[in-house]
Amino acid sequence: MAIKADYVLRETGGNLLRNFTLTLASVLTVLVSLALLGSALTIGYRVDNATDRWKGGIEFIVYMNSDAEQEQLASIQADLAENPLVERFSYVDQDATYEEFVELFDDQPAILESVTPDILPTSYRVVPITDDPDAIKALGDTFEGKPGVREIAFAFETVKKLQGLTERINRLILTASVALLVSALLLIINTIRMAMFARRREIEVMKLVGATNWFIRVPFMLEGLVQGLLGAGGAIVSVIFLNQWFDTEFASTGSDIPIFENFTIAGDEMSFVFMLLVGLGSLLGIGASAIAVTRFLDV
Amino acid sequence: MIKLEHVTKVYKGDVHALHETNVEINRGEFVFLVGPSGSGKSTFIRLLNKQEVPSAGNVFVAGKDIAHLSNWKVPYLRRNIGCIFQDFKLLSDKTVYENVAFALEVIGRPRHVITTQVPAILDLVGLAEKGKRRPHELSGGEQQRVSIARAFVNRPLILLADEPTGNLDPATSVGIMRLLDRINRTGTTVVMATHDQNIVNTMRRRVIELSEGDIIRDQARGVYE
Numbered sequence: 001m002a003i004k005a006d007y008v009l010r011e012t013g014g015n016l017l018r019n020f021t022l023t024l025a026s027v028l029t030v031l032v033s034l035a036l037l038g039s040a041l042t043i044g045y046r047v048d049n050a051t052d053r054w055k056g057g058i059e060f061i062v063y064m065n066s067d068a069e070q071e072q073l074a075s076i077q078a079d080l081a082e083n084p085l086v087e088r089f090s091y092v093d094q095d096a097t098y099e100e101f102v103e104l105f106d107d108q109p110a111i112l113e114s115v116t117p118d119i120l121p122t123s124y125r126v127v128p129i130t131d132d133p134d135a136i137k138a139l140g141d142t143f144e145g146k147p148g149v150r151e152i153a154f155a156f157e158t159v160k161k162l163q164g165l166t167e168r169i170n171r172l173i174l175t176a177s178v179a180l181l182v183s184a185l186l187l188i189i190n191t192i193r194m195a196m197f198a199r200r201r202e203i204e205v206m207k208l209v210g211a212t213n214w215f216i217r218v219p220f221m222l223e224g225l226v227q228g229l230l231g232a233g234g235a236i237v238s239v240i241f242l243n244q245w246f247d248t249e250f251a252s253t254g255s256d257i258p259i260f261e262n263f264t265i266a267g268d269e270m271s272f273v274f275m276l277l278v279g280l281g282s283l284l285g286i287g288a289s290a291i292a293v294t295r296f297l298d299v
Numbered sequence: 300m301i302k303l304e305h306v307t308k309v310y311k312g313d314v315h316a317l318h319e320t321n322v323e324i325n326r327g328e329f330v331f332l333v334g335p336s337g338s339g340k341s342t343f344i345r346l347l348n349k350q351e352v353p354s355a356g357n358v359f360v361a362g363k364d365i366a367h368l369s370n371w372k373v374p375y376l377r378r379n380i381g382c383i384f385q386d387f388k389l390l391s392d393k394t395v396y397e398n399v400a401f402a403l404e405v406i407g408r409p410r411h412v413i414t415t416q417v418p419a420i421l422d423l424v425g426l427a428e429k430g431k432r433r434p435h436e437l438s439g440g441e442q443q444r445v446s447i448a449r450a451f452v453n454r455p456l457i458l459l460a461d462e463p464t465g466n467l468d469p470a471t472s473v474g475i476m477r478l479l480d481r482i483n484r485t486g487t488t489v490v491m492a493t494h495d496q497n498i499v500n501t502m503r504r505r506v507i508e509l510s511e512g513d514i515i516r517d518q519a520r521g522v523y524e
Contacts, residue, residue, distance in 0.1 A: 007404060202390055202401075208348070209453070210378035211405035213371070 011219035015195045016226060022191040023227060029187050030231020030284060031238070033180030034277045038239035040173040041273045042265055046246065047166040049104055050263045060140040062124040063150045066094070072148030073122070079146075080124060085139050089126040094118060107267040108247075121150055181284065184231065188224050188288035193295065196220060221289040228285020232277045239273065300326040300457065300488045301347060306356035308342050308512075316342035318512040320356070324490065326456075329483045331499050332492040333523055334509035340492035343509070344459050347490065348380045349373050361456060378406055381450030381458045381487075385465035387442045389434040395421065395445050396430035402449045420452045424478060440471035444478065451482055458482060460491040464498060472498060496523040 016023050080089045098117040105111045128136050140152045206216050250263040301324040308317040317339045332340040345351040346358050349365050358366045389398050403413045421427050424444040434442050464472035483489045506521030
């Protein structure tokens, strides 16, 4: 068995170096395509997180001051309950806000430490009966300036724009990513075929002396796998850099956190993206080389 | 050891390489296949290690019907069949030793087998001193000896030779034939396609003559014509 591992490593390594330019082209194509895919996914997660509280038809949020008095809260609540234009609304207290906050920033302990539930604003999330933007705007504005109200945030202003824009950008990125993934597949197939063509005499001898097809295949398939994994590794590094840039660019620190700006990604979402990239990279490499090796191996 | 029953081989374009061929070759025999180019000699040989599949009929090697052998078993069949060729098929970037060792390495033989068997076989073919040379540094005869060493290092039951002396001068060819004869005397069945009249006439072994895909002569201790 030792000699076999020895053989496989030597062959795979040799093939990768022999075809250095083609290998580099394959790896870079895998890298760029997976980096695009990873970026689109992480941006998607970030927008999702940023707009999480706008799900279920919520059109505007009445943020209260964190030191708002009970009477002020009760007055707003009564106004909402009586207003015929409000279909339903929910109150998010400081503990619930803090829970959401923790969920979003669980991988950023520095931010978490600076925040306690009592400094966070409570809020009313309002679902109106109409979806006419002007009517919603008018409805929301009636709460502006009432005692205890800090600000009114409208979905149609920010969220919808952000969601729409992200959707379009992501669709573009994903299309480019798929096109590049196909190119990567074809490039790996060709790289492996070139490698096999360069070694056709050896393969011929191997077949004649009775080497099994798997024995002949494995070094070439491993070569494809290595290309896919190198590409995935590079893509992960790129995605990490992109997300670090987002984090510094959208960093929200201090006590006055604009909750809406939660343009963040959680640790487990990040890991999922990484695992997906590694999985896709390996699948791409193995798949492409599996296609490539069939051709030269007819008995 | 080898039996062809009603074997017909038709290539694309209606080229009949073999037609209703029936042959039986026993263990330890030395058989010459003679006949003009295109008479079916190479096809005959290529059928024996399943480089070709017959269009009709059965090919038995070592008791197995190899025409219907599943593809994954073919490598194990070939481990019992050595092959040598007119153009040697040596790997130019490997040394003599590595070329022979390669045949054992790729069928998963352990290292200690390789380190004992390869020097022994190089000694047998008379190249003990040239293990570190590369094929292009050797004469044609020496290169053919390397290819014989590679074909025989795994001690196959059968040795197939497709015009092994086709590129060699007469004196060198005699040396190669002595070597093949020696291998035959160890009990290995040898099937050799050739155009070399002198060799066939000198050796006086079984001769099977093919013409346009038909066996027109099968003679023990035969001559070329």
